Amino acid sequence: MQFFTEKCYKNQIFIKTFLIKHILQPLTLKIMLLVMTIELYFLITAFFYTEGYLSDFFNSDEKDRFLSFISRRIYQIIITSIICGIIGYFCSYFFDNDDYLKRLFTQKMDMPLE
Numbered sequence: 349m350q351f352f353t354e355k356c357y358k359n360q361i362f363i364k365t366f367l368i369k370h371i372l373q374p375l376t377l378k379i380m381l382l383v384m385t386i387e388l389y390f391l392i393t394a395f396f397y398t399e400g401y402l403s404d405f406f407n408s409d410e411k412d413r414f415l416s417f418i419s420r421r422i423y424q425i426i427i428t429s430i431i432c433g434i435i436g437y438f439c440s441y442f443f444d445n446d447d448y449l450k451r452l453f454t455q456k457m458d459m460p461l462e
Contacts, residue, residue, distance in 0.1 A: 392431050396424040
């Protein structure tokens with residue numbers, strides 16, 4: 349159970365942004381990364397809304413149910429998640445280098461002053 353909660357804290361972006369405090373990652377930087385991730389999802393999703401799709405949806409005579417968009421858009425949801433996951437991985441590579449920064453700071457502190 350402890351392993352699951354630790355993984356959830358590290359991988360859940362809202363928990364990671366607001367509840368976990370890091371010295372090397374200020375809150376403003378984490379909020380900027382969160383906003384960038386949400387905007388990225390909206391941007392990639394917007395690419396799938398074409399004029400043809402919107403006109404077909406508007407002119408459709410089908411009865412629309414509460415969750416019927418999932419069955420219509422499952423392919424786009426999967427593609428959007430994959431693309432955002434890949435881009436998010438590269439962004440987290442640049443923002444989450446705690447080990448590298450810790451090593452860099454400890455090396456600088458160990459060096460004698462001249």
